[in-house]
Amino acid sequence: MRPTLASFILKAGVLLLAACGPGNLVVLIPDPDGAVGGVRVSNSAGSVEITAPHHAAVVKDETTAPSALADLSAEEVAKLFSEALAIRPMPPVHFLLYFELDSIELKPDSLNQIPDVMAAIRDRASRHISIVGHTDTLGEKIDNLDLSQRRALAVRDLLIRNGIPDRFIDTTSHGEKNLLIKTGDNVAEPRNRRVEVVVR
Amino acid sequence: MVFHLRSILLTSGCCRHMLHSGFNGAARVRKSLVLAACGLFLLWNWDIGSAEMPAAGIVKSVKGEVVIFRSGQSLEAGEGMRIFMGDRVQTAETGSVGLIFSDDSLVSMGPASEMVVSEYHFVPIENKLSFVIRVFRGTIAYLSGQISKLSPESVRLETPVMTIGVRGTHVLVKQEG
Numbered sequence: 001m002r003p004t005l006a007s008f009i010l011k012a013g014v015l016l017l018a019a020c021g022p023g024n025l026v027v028l029i030p031d032p033d034g035a036v037g038g039v040r041v042s043n044s045a046g047s048v049e050i051t052a053p054h055h056a057a058v059v060k061d062e063t064t065a066p067s068a069l070a071d072l073s074a075e076e077v078a079k080l081f082s083e084a085l086a087i088r089p090m091p092p093v094h095f096l097l098y099f100e101l102d103s104i105e106l107k108p109d110s111l112n113q114i115p116d117v118m119a120a121i122r123d124r125a126s127r128h129i130s131i132v133g134h135t136d137t138l139g140e141k142i143d144n145l146d147l148s149q150r151r152a153l154a155v156r157d158l159l160i161r162n163g164i165p166d167r168f169i170d171t172t173s174h175g176e177k178n179l180l181i182k183t184g185d186n187v188a189e190p191r192n193r194r195v196e197v198v199v200r
Numbered sequence: 201m202v203f204h205l206r207s208i209l210l211t212s213g214c215c216r217h218m219l220h221s222g223f224n225g226a227a228r229v230r231k232s233l234v235l236a237a238c239g240l241f242l243l244w245n246w247d248i249g250s251a252e253m254p255a256a257g258i259v260k261s262v263k264g265e266v267v268i269f270r271s272g273q274s275l276e277a278g279e280g281m282r283i284f285m286g287d288r289v290q291t292a293e294t295g296s297v298g299l300i301f302s303d304d305s306l307v308s309m310g311p312a313s314e315m316v317v318s319e320y321h322f323v324p325i326e327n328k329l330s331f332v333i334r335v336f337r338g339t340i341a342y343l344s345g346q347i348s349k350l351s352p353e354s355v356r357l358e359t360p361v362m363t364i365g366v367r368g369t370h371v372l373v374k375q376e377g
Contacts, residue, residue: 024361027372031343037368043361059362066362081372084310084341087296089260091343092304127280128258128300200260200300 026066027056027077032091041066093120095197096180097155098190102139102147104154118162120199126168128200131155133173136192137185145175155195255282256320257301264295264311285320291338305331305345312377313338318358322347330354337377344369 026041028050038051046065048057054071078085095117097110121129133152135144152171160166181191259266259281266277269288275281277289283299291297291313298308303322309315319332329351333342335358348355348368357364359375 023374024359024376025372025374026362026364029370029372031370035369037344037348037366037370039367039371040365042363042365057362059359062361077372080374081310081339081341083296084308084313084339084372087261087263087298087310088308088341088343089298089300089306091306092300128260200258 024059025056025080026050026059027054027072027081029053029077089200090124092198092200093124095120095199097195097197099151099193099195101188101190101193104147104150106154114158114162117159117197117199118164121159121164124199126199129159129164129169130196130198130200131159131169131171132178132196133171134178134180134192134194134196135176136187136189137176137179137183138188139186141176145173148175149173151193151195155197253284255302256285256287256317256322257283257299257305257307259283259297260300261298261308262295263297265292266290266295266297267292283317285317288314288316290314301331301345303331303345303347305347306341306343307333308341310339313340314377315340324350327351332356332358335359335373335375337375340373340375342366342371342373344371 026039028036028039030036030053036051036053038049040047040049041057041059042048043059043062043066045063048066048068050057050068052071054074054077056069056072057066058069059066095113097113098107099105099110100107120126131152133148133150133155135148135151137144152173156166156169156171159169176192179189179192180194181189183189183192259277259279262277262279267290268275268277268281268283269290270284270286277297283289283301289297289299289309291309291311293312296308296310298306300306301320301322314336315338316334316336318334319330321328321330323329324346329347331347331354333340333356340357342357344355344366348366352367353365355366357366357371357373359373361375364371364373
């Protein structure tokens with residue numbers, strides 16, 4: 001895109017703001033995965049919509065309508081928000097691990113995901129790992145509660161064997177009460193035989 | 201003002217057409233999101249046991265001095281501490297803090313910043329969804345989670361001079377104190 005005179009003036013305005021300090025600013029930036037959302041900035045005097053990455057709105061005060069600005073450079077954003085961005089936690093990650101029928105044995109594909117779970121824990125230096133066991137509706141409810149608990153504990157033990165301290169892990173079990181795929185009673189559904197691991 | 205604009209949008213023929221044509225797909229996506237979010241909600245509530253009010257989130261990272269004001273008390277923020285609706289979070293000149301909410305939203309604050317979690321409801325099964333943060337001063341980074349996916353109109357960041365309706369997803373706010 002060719003810079004226009006207008007965008008130069010806008011940019012100069014932003015630089016001036018950054019240099020002088022004052023100014024109430026809203027900036028839209030891409031998600032960690034690259035997607036871009038949108039925001040509407042409004043007050044009693046008007047409103048403006050921002051939908052492009054690194055575009056911003058400046059609001060002088062409550063009685064002055066927000067004004068849209070052309071894109072800020074990554075450097076400008078980093079300068080203004082470096083500390084808030086530096087301390088921002090990584091997004092939590094959810095894993096679904098699946099089990100063999102009436103068993104606490106992980107399916108091979110799910111067993112192969114354990115290194116990814118470990119990497120997620122390491123990347124986040126996570127001390128908040130939730131493990132929740134589930135079953136399908138085949139068999140008795142009471143047995144399924146027990147099975148879901150043993151599944152959760154099996155995953156916990158795997159993580160502990162990989163060096164994760166017990167106290168970082170929170171284990172619960174729902175039996176057949178929280179189905180991923182809704183079914184009637186006594187239905188074999190492989191996608192319900194699972195443990196969900198959330199790493200925060 | 202926001203309502204006024206929305207009613208203009210809704211009465212324009214073009215937008216009505218868009219709403220109709222996109223409805224089925226959107227409804228499907230919404231349904232699967234609700235299911236996923238219900239699971240997340242149950243998970244989180246099991247995590248925290250049967251407290252009277254469910255925690256809205258946790259303090260994930262702290263640097264320097266950060267204080268949480270809750271029911272007339274001031275608490276020094278520490279890693280792993282729970283955050284509740286109504287909490288006022290304040291960072292000192294050298295402080296910063298990162299929070300993870302139960303819907304997977306992330307909120308982080310730079311130095312000399314202050315905000316209140318004025319509304320937080322994440323009960324997808326009852327369709328009770330809202331997230332409102334009041335920013336008094338400083339710098340805030342917000343990355344939206346499930347609430348914004350399920351109910352985009354229920355997520356707002358407010359400051360003394362503006363209201364930011366967050367349709368998604370990653371927003372930075374700087375407010376002069």
